[in-house]
Amino acid sequence: MKKVADILPGLLSNNSKILRRSEIREILKLTRKPGVISLAGGLPYPGLFPVEELKDIVATVLDREGEQALQYGPTEGDPRLIDFLVQWMREHEGADIDHNYFLICSGAQQALDLIGRVFIDPGDPIIVGLPTYLGAIQAFRGYRANLIGVPVDKQGMDVERVEEVLKEYSDKGLKVKFIYIVPDFQNPSGVTMSLERREKLLELCYEYDTVTIDDSPYRDLRYEGEPLPMVGPMDKRGYAFSVHTFSKIFSPGPRLGWIVANPAIMDKLVMAKQTADLCTSSFTQAIMFEFLDRGLLKPHIDKAVEHYRKKQKAMLEALDKYIPKDAGFDWTHPEGGVFLWVCLPEHMDADILFPKAVEKKVAYVMGSAFHFDRSGTNTLRLNFSFPSKEQIVEGIKRLADLFKEEL
Amino acid sequence: MKKVADILPGLLSNNSKILRRSEIREILKLTRKPGVISLAGGLPYPGLFPVEELKDIVATVLDREGEQALQYGPTEGDPRLIDFLVQWMREHEGADIDHNYFLICSGAQQALDLIGRVFIDPGDPIIVGLPTYLGAIQAFRGYRANLIGVPVDKQGMDVERVEEVLKEYSDKGLKVKFIYIVPDFQNPSGVTMSLERREKLLELCYEYDTVTIDDSPYRDLRYEGEPLPMVGPMDKRGYAFSVHTFSKIFSPGPRLGWIVANPAIMDKLVMAKQTADLCTSSFTQAIMFEFLDRGLLKPHIDKAVEHYRKKQKAMLEALDKYIPKDAGFDWTHPEGGVFLWVCLPEHMDADILFPKAVEKKVAYVMGSAFHFDRSGTNTLRLNFSFPSKEQIVEGIKRLADLFKEEL
Known part of the structure; x- marks a missing residue:
């Protein structure tokens, strides 16, 4: 049998x-x-x-809006949380964007998975670092991308090599779907990408009609030196997306991350999110918002x-x-x-x-x-x-x- | 430009x-x-x-295990929550299964999406009800399944028609990847599948080497009559999986659902889950466990x-x-x-x-x-x-x- x-x-x-x-x-x-x-x-x-702070925060959320926090929420995310992030990205990153650029995800891993879903057909070439974040390799491999490795040295991903790859694939009539980078204190290498390379990368996207995904879980954990601009705010044409998470600057327990992307692509990402799990937890979003609203993040x-x-x-x-x-x-x-x-x-x-x-x-x-x-x-x-x-x-x-x- | x-x-x-x-x-x-x-x-x-109960429950969780509840957790889910569900499924459904049959998901929608990911290649035939749950249509369409509709009448999905479809595809050398049913108080029709049809459906799976997905979000919300057995516990060969959620019997806010499936397939589902979002929120799982452990679910x-x-x-x-x-x-x-x-x-x-x-x-x-x-x-x-x-x-x-x- x-x-x-x-x-x-x-x-x-x-x-x-x-x-x-x-x-x-x-x-x-x-x-x-x-x-x-x-x-x-x-x-x-x-x-x-922030275990102690959370006791009071959760009590406040349940008192004030318990029923709403325990109900289904919008696929895009809690509008209050998004409004906070709009302000945060404006003030901290100089990003000239509004709420239409945001999608709240169940952590940054889901963000990478949704990006893979929206961009990758089996065999599609994408560029990743050698080395790069293992979860991204898994997410993109899950869609059977053709991973093309570009070495990461002490200035970050080697953009000269990126250019060669883009040219080579373009000559073959193939489209590199995106370039995935972890520009700040990369997991695993700890390397930060130089300003010159960030600028060059964006130029290459414009030249070869491809986009770049800037994954920045550690960006706010800087111990020395001055922050370099994210690629997104340098870009006025919508070619650079970014992926963020509260896991490293708050805690991973609530599973909260977000994608910042041009509204032209956001529509697809929101639909993919709806298919994947309807919405991110209203409850953990409400708690996070209360934490932010009390000025506790900084x-x-x-x-x-x-x-x-x-x-x-x-x-x-x-x-x-x-x-x-x-x-x-x-x-x-x-x-x-x-x-x-x-x-x-x-x-x-x-x-x-x-x-x-x-x-x-x-x-x-x-x-x-x-x-x-x-x-x-x-x-x-x-x-x-x-x-x-x-x-x-x-x-x-x-x-x-x-x-x-x-x- | x-x-x-x-x-x-x-x-x-x-x-x-x-x-x-x-x-x-x-x-x-x-x-x-x-x-x-x-x-x-x-x-x-x-x-x-249960807003009031949750105030005390969350305070207890944060006091007792705040750091753990805010950290990453196992991809499979909180072992305590799974142990509870093992018992629950044994007592309420007569299911002879252990923890290896369980995966905690971000709601039942994610369960359907992961099942789609693990089974469906573009063009693969699957059987769904006419009508059926819209989120399932979206999830399976997201993988470009070839949906085959089988009418749902007042006894549930028409299994005679299921047999015809299975035979027709089998004769063409095509494999129907699975049969998706919502056997209890179906969304949208409210119809419950008869015992005879449940038994017949399982027989058809055995005969045609396919599996059945029993989606049961409402099963515990019965207002009259006696429960019919789920297909899973009737099956001793691992051909029937089921999808469950706390959304309708607790609240959707924490985004908690689960899959019960034979360990042979669980391995793939766990890997798909890891790729999709690493793990379900430790925080909401710890809260849910405390709620269950206090005997509050029933x-x-x-x-x-x-x-x-x-x-x-x-x-x-x-x-x-x-x-x-x-x-x-x-x-x-x-x-x-x-x-x-x-x-x-x-x-x-x-x-x-x-x-x-x-x-x-x-x-x-x-x-x-x-x-x-x-x-x-x-x-x-x-x-x-x-x-x-x-x-x-x-x-x-x-x-x-x-x-x-x-x-």
């Missing part, structure tokens, strides 16, 4: 056949062993979550910046102290965000080293996980937002021990 | 090109005119939402059943009193749920009548919206969960006036 597993191969979609479990999630399971210091995840530090970000800056400093100091740079190790010094990126000497392989690291009770994510083509085997990502300063220092010591043994 | 709207036609995916704004949403905008009694929507009655459902039963009675009585059945009008008498379905005399067209109804300050949804092939123009859907009893009676009177004028 047949079971459903026997008939599934004939029933599954082609898109689902290529779905893979997130490698990081499998890795994270290994790091849960007792005594392992995990520098692998990317979680915000929960001690920063002081909260300031507090997070102070906290993460110290942890980043601790990690950089430990790397300087314990890892022998002259033996061929190198790492980034990001101006913000929650990650550092380490390059090992060419002959070392972070995939192979990983089980040995877990034996030494320290974990990272191998850089190859962020290269869709499995390159970057001599790189790895370190997180400093979640572990304590003591864990950071001890974790780097353990890594250094391992590296020295391998030299 | 080109704007993004000029280049979009070359950039959009084929899937996005066929996306349409939900007709109901456009209709609902019309019903917001002052004085219009809307029997059009499908919103739960907000006076039932009494809350009982209260909702009492409330909606009275409203349904009011609507049925008003229909009996004001609408001339002998002139060719007919309507369903559902044993539960939140909708009634009205059949007009053959020569009347609910699409054409709609603007006249709004002039008379009453609104419904035309039945054609629930027929993907635009048939059913002499049918319409009435909702009794959201309006007050007084509004229901007055609304039916206004409809009756209109119908009499048209006769």
Whole structure:
């Protein structure tokens, strides 16, 4: 007698056949062993979550508008939340936009998924960084995009190479659907894209009739230097969209992110959202709005910046102290965000080293996980937002021990 | 100088090109005119939402586990919530399943979307009711399924016709990917599928190597008669999945639904969920769990059943009193749920009548919206969960006036 597993191969979609479990999630399971210091995840530090403030905020929301907050809401999002974001984007980013540019999503991951849905047919070329955010790789692969990798160096994505790719595909009569960038303190590398490259990227979009997606989860977590403009506000023709989230500057629990895009494309994104889950939670949006309306976001970000800056400093100091740079190790010094990126000497392989690291009770994510083509085997990502300063220092010591043994 | 709207036609995916704004949403905008009694929507009655209970529940959750409730959570869902649902499904549905059968989603709409993603390639045949839930039509159309309509009569979906379709496609060498049913108090018709048809449907799945999706948002809102078994627990081979939601028995605000499916398919659904939005809100799941753990669900459902039963009675009585059945009008008498379905005399067209109804300050949804092939123009859907009893009676009177004028 047949079971459903026997008939599934004939029933599954082609898109689902290529779905893979997130490698990081499998890795994270290994790091849960007792005594392992995990520098692998990317979680915000929960001690920063405004738990106390939320008690009063939720009570206020339930008192004032409980029935509305528990009902279905508009697909586009809570209009009050959007109005706040319009103002925020004007004041902080110089963006000359109104509420028609906004869609509230269930986190930034949903934003990426909806963008994939609206732009990608199987086989469509899109440009992503080598390395880039793993969730974006998964989202775009889920639509069977043809990912084209462009190296990310210390100035961000190599736009000269982007130009070559665009020209090459254009010559073949193929359309690159979009260019996906994480310009500020990129996950995983921590690198920030230079102003010159941002400008050049936009010019390339105009020249080759394609668009750019600016994914900026960490932008407000800057520990040094001056912010560079987002690509969106530099663009007066609607070619640049951006993806944002409250996960890193508030908390991931409520699952709230947003897309800023030209109204010409917003219509499609809203319809895709309606199909995907009708609307984002009215309840968590109402809570978020009350938090913002009380003026709590800016002081909260300031507090997070102070906290993460110290942890980043601790990690950089430990790397300087314990890892022998002259033996061929190198790492980034990001101006913000929650990650550092380490390059090992060419002959070392972070995939192979990983089980040995877990034996030494320290974990990272191998850089190859962020290269869709499995390159970057001599790189790895370190997180400093979640572990304590003591864990950071001890974790780097353990890594250094391992590296020295391998030299 | 080109704007993004000029280049979009070359950039959009084929899937996005066929996306349409939900007709109901456009209709609902019309019903917001002052004085219009809307029997059009499908919103739960907000006076039932447990606002007071939630104040204490949220305070408890924030006190006990604030940091965890505001962090990312497992893609599969909060294990405590799943454990509760395992028990609930065992006790209430006789389902012999464990936690590996569960995925918590952002509402039932996301469940349908994920199922579409995992099963449908463009052009794949699937079977849906004529009529059926509009959000399912949208979700499956979003993947460009080839929808095959099978009439729904007073015993539910016509399984004889299902068999003909399955045979016809099988003979052509084509695979029907799944059969989508809303067996209990169907949206929009209110009809419940007979036990005989449920059994036959499962037999057909076995015979033709396809699966059935049982969408049951209203199942616990039964006002009379005895529950019939869900298809899932009748099935020992994993061919029947089901989709559930807290939206109608608790509130839609937290966006919480779940899928019950054989572990063989769950793996794909979990990966699709990860790609779609990483995880469902830990915060709203923790709140929901606390509500369930306090034993509040059953009494809350009982209260909702009492409330909606009275409203349904009011609507049925008003229909009996004001609408001339002998002139060719007919309507369903559902044993539960939140909708009634009205059949007009053959020569009347609910699409054409709609603007006249709004002039008379009453609104419904035309039945054609629930027929993907635009048939059913002499049918319409009435909702009794959201309006007050007084509004229901007055609304039916206004409809009756209109119908009499048209006769």
